[in-house]
Amino acid sequence: MYLGKGEVRFAPPGGHSQxxxxxxxxxxxxxxxxxxxxxxxxxxVNDLRKLTVFLVRFYIVPWFRARQAxxxxxxxxxxxxDLRRYHTVDKTVADTAAPKLTGPALVLx
Numbered sequence: 001m002y003l004g005k006g007e008v009r010f011a012p013p014g015g016h017s018q019x020x021x022x023x024x025x026x027x028x029x030x031x032x033x034x035x036x037x038x039x040x041x042x043x044x045v046n047d048l049r050k051l052t053v054f055l056v057r058f059y060i061v062p063w064f065r066a067r068q069a070x071x072x073x074x075x076x077x078x079x080x081x082d083l084r085r086y087h088t089v090d091k092t093v094a095d096t097a098a099p100k101l102t103g104p105a106l107v108l109x
Contacts, residue, residue: 022063025055050093058082058097 031038032048040048058079065075080102087094 025051025059028052029055050090053090054093054097057086 028048028051031040032045032052035045035048062075062079065071080098083094083098083101
């Protein structure tokens, strides 16, 4: 952020930033890839697997297309359509992700 008179100040990521979410997502992905190196329970491995599948199936393409503003509406629509279809595969993940992305009004069933 530019403050004037040659003064520059950087603010930490706030509520509108995805930086904190992506950091957690990347650490989760790395933990799943190197799961043999950690002492994880089956419950933890299954949750990391769910996170990894969600990232690979849904989040990677929209993340890379985010810089292309003209593709944003189509990317968002495809993302929501894919998430709705994923409801039949993993209801818990789909029901948790949908309100975070669109607000509480979206019902996937």
